[in-house]
Amino acid sequence: MTDISLSCECGKTQGIARGISPDSGTRVVCYCDDxxxxxxxxxxxxxxxxPWGxxxxxQTAPAHIAITEGREYxxxxxxxxxxxxxxxxxxxxxxxxNTGSASLPFAGMITAFMEIPADEERILGPVGWYLQGKYATKPLPPGRKIVGFPLSLLVQLFWNILVWKLKGLGKPTPFFDEDGTPVTEPELVQGRKEG
Ligand SMILES: [Zn+2]
Ligand SMILES: [Zn+2]
Structure with missing residues (x-):
């Protein structure tokens, strides 16, 4: 298991993802329009x-993630x-x-916020699924099978979330207060599509 440094691009917001291994989550690439x-x-x-959007x-449990600097951002x-x-x-x-509400022990960490180590496949595991490929901005390279949201991933997610719930890994979370209130009020941004 490995600790991975977390940092935004400018460095004001920093943190650490603790105890990361391929068993601690699932790596996916999501092409969805959202x-x-x-x-x-x-x-x-x-x-x-x-390059394909x-x-x-x-996808891991919130308890692995801590924000140590710049919580106010x-x-x-x-x-x-x-x-x-x-x-x-x-x-x-x-x-x-990306997360659900506080009661769902799940966080889809965007790896742009992680300092990805050189031996990333050993630590994070290989990309398991390329999701929602129909929204890719251009044809995906061979080997990236176009899937929507496959049952195999749903089963794995369901299982992981169940285990994380049983282990109490929904907390602590950097995203919600103890009573489940978001640490900052979410802003509703008009998405790409109506309805
Ligand atoms: Zn920043
Ligand atoms: Zn998506």
Whole structure:
């Protein structure tokens, strides 16, 4: 298990992801239009999105993540009222993670906020799924199978979240207070699509 330093692009918001190993989460690349809209809204599409519009995400439990510097810069937006909480460092608009509400022990860490080690596959595991490939901005290279949101990932996520819940890894979380209130009021941002 490895500790990974976390930092926004300007360095004012920093943290640490503790005890990370391929067993501590699942690595995916998500091409969905909402993840793209999040990066674009932040003006960070160049540094966050891959050449096909994908966001590299490590889905793990909130208790692995601590923000140690710049907590006051943490911001949150939602693209739809019921959509995920999308957290970012407001100092320089670096995305941090996507989460559900406080009761869901889940955080999709956006790896742009992580100092990815050279031996990343050993520490984070290989990318397990390339999701929502139909929204990719251009045809995906061979080997990146176009999937929507496959059952195999749903099963793995369901299982991980169950284990994290049983182990109490939903807390502590840098995103919610003890009573489940978001640490900052989420801003509802008009998404790409209506309705
Ligand atoms: Zn997405
Ligand atoms: Zn920053």
């Amino acid at each position: 993840c793209q809209a999040f990066a674009r809204h932040l003006g960070r599409e160049d540094s966050v999105l891959d 994908g966001t590299d995400i490590f 943490i911001r949150c937006l939602k693209l739809t009222p019921k959509g995920p909480y999308r957290w970012y460092a407001g100092c320089c608009n670096t995305p941090i993670a």
